[in-house]
Amino acid sequence: MRINILLLFVLAFVLYSCHSIMTTRYITSEDIERMDIAQALGIPGNTNVRYGAWEHYVPDSLHPDHTPIRYIRVNFHWMNTSDSIYTPGEYRATEYTKGLVRASNYSWRKNKKMYLPPRNNTPVLPSQVRIVLTPDPSIPGDKGIYFHYDDQWVHHVHEGKNRTLATRGMYDKYGVQKDSVLNVFIFAHHPDSLKSETYNAYGGGVALGNFIKIVGIYDVYKNRDDYWKQRTNLNHEIAHIYGLSHSWIKNDGCDDTPPHVQDCFSRTLSAYCDTMASNNLMDYVAEQLALTPCQIGRMHARMSSLRNNRRKYILPSWCELKDTMHIRIKDTVEWLGAKDLEGHITIENGGLLTIHDRVSMPPGGKITVAPGGQLRLNDARLHNDCGKQWKGIEIQELDGEKGSIVFIGEPKLEDMEFPLE
Ligand SMILES: [Zn+2]
Numbered sequence: 035m036r037i038n039i040l041l042l043f044v045l046a047f048v049l050y051s052c053h054s055i056m057t058t059r060y061i062t063s064e065d066i067e068r069m070d071i072a073q074a075l076g077i078p079g080n081t082n083v084r085y086g087a088w089e090h091y092v093p094d095s096l097h098p099d100h101t102p103i104r105y106i107r108v109n110f111h112w113m114n115t116s117d118s119i120y121t122p123g124e125y126r127a128t129e130y131t132k133g134l135v136r137a138s139n140y141s142w143r144k145n146k147k148m149y150l151p152p153r154n155n156t157p158v159l160p161s162q163v164r165i166v167l168t169p170d171p172s173i174p175g176d177k178g179i180y181f182h183y184d185d186q187w188v189h190h191v192h193e194g195k196n197r198t199l200a201t202r203g204m205y206d207k208y209g210v211q212k213d214s215v216l217n218v219f220i221f222a223h224h225p226d227s228l229k230s231e232t233y234n235a236y237g238g239g240v241a242l243g244n245f246i247k248i249v250g251i252y253d254v255y256k257n258r259d260d261y262w263k264q265r266t267n268l269n270h271e272i273a274h275i276y277g278l279s280h281s282w283i284k285n286d287g288c289d290d291t292p293p294h295v296q297d298c299f300s301r302t303l304s305a306y307c308d309t310m311a312s313n314n315l316m317d318y319v320a321e322q323l324a325l326t327p328c329q330i331g332r333m334h335a336r337m338s339s340l341r342n343n344r345r346k347y348i349l350p351s352w353c354e355l356k357d358t359m360h361i362r363i364k365d366t367v368e369w370l371g372a373k374d375l376e377g378h379i380t381i382e383n384g385g386l387l388t389i390h391d392r393v394s395m396p397p398g399g400k401i402t403v404a405p406g407g408q409l410r411l412n413d414a415r416l417h418n419d420c421g422k423q424w425k426g427i428e429i430q431e432l433d434g435e436k437g438s439i440v441f442i443g444e445p446k447l448e449d450m451e452f453p454l455e
Pocket of ligand 1: 270274280
């Protein structure tokens with residue numbers, strides 16, 4: 035009797051299993067539902083998209099994994115005299131450079147709450163930016179750290195009639211991997227400048243479109259940990275490269291970056307400054323540590339634009355499929371900005387993903403739409419930005435219910451191993 039009941043259970047399980055097998059296949063054009071724009075606009079959450087607007091690139095605090103970290107490739111050049119009067123020694127300078135990269139990334143990783151305006155509710159979002167020291171693979175043993183003993187370009191004069199702010203000769207002569215790495219040059223202040231009482235000899239820099247100059251490291255170089263002071267100097271210039279303006283000017287394009295009140299360069303200067311100093315990365319203040327949502331959005335908009343020529347400095351981490359970067363959509367999500375993804379996408383039961391702009395899928399990556407899930411492509415472009423192929427879109431079906439694919443406008447599906455038939 036007991037055996038019979040067991041058999042019955044096994045039989046029921048087999049029957050049930052046969053009946054409920056999930057099928058998975060790549061979509062054909064017959065799977066596509068079409069929706070016109072007017073119909074789409076009637077759907078809550080659907081909007082007319084201003085392509086490239088910074089708002090579309092602010093990391094989503096509910097889904098931080100939808101904004102993968104951008105790694106900016108950098109290298110460093112220490113400029114010195116032919117008799118190396120400034121050197122802390124190549125070994126120590128190398129250690130210093132590695133420390134500077136570490137400290138820089140500490141700041142990118144630990145965004146700080148804005149001081150201004152007082153009692154603000156400005157969200158503290160992850161920057162999703164890092165830098166990565168990048169050697170030249172064609173130079174054996176290269177570390178991405180270079181030493182130049184050349185009297186012509188040792189000194190940096192930041193202001194005054196002899197200023198060298200815009201001089202580019204050292205980049206033309208010594209730049210390495212210019213088409214893929216952001217070159218950072220480290221200078222000493224000119225001795226004549228240091229004699230002047232009005233010259234500001236502290237850390238500073240300039241971003242000249244495709245490379246960065248930093249000054250102040252030699253002059254304040256006293257111990258191994260000094261790079262903690264210099265990290266904001268470097269990050270400030272990197273942020274310029276990706277389109278951020280100084281936050282003390284009114285039209286920096288961000289409403290959430292009030293400038294510091296005049297002369298309050300630090301909270302510690304006076305009781306008044308205690309509430310009026312800024313700590314924004316793009317202000318000239320003692321603590322340049324905070325990035326606002328608008329600033330982060332602006333940087334990511336630049337990094338995501340195929341037309342922006344500084345995109346070339348970003349490590350193409352999206353050219354390799356990673357299991358850990360698999361995105362699972364379980365609720366209603368709208369991607370208004372462009373993305374370069376590093377994992378598969380699965381839209382689960384109850385999930386709705388609407389894509390409006392460009393999405394690069396990683397080589398071998400795929401989008402899977404589960405029964406009860408929906409993918410809407412609203413004039414979107416799905417492609418692979420590495421000159422390779424991604425697999426394509428697959429739908430799953432269970433008990434007659436299948437994942438749903440909706441086209442609005444004219445979506446473009448490119449570089450798919452299993453294209454639409
Ligand atoms: Zn600046």
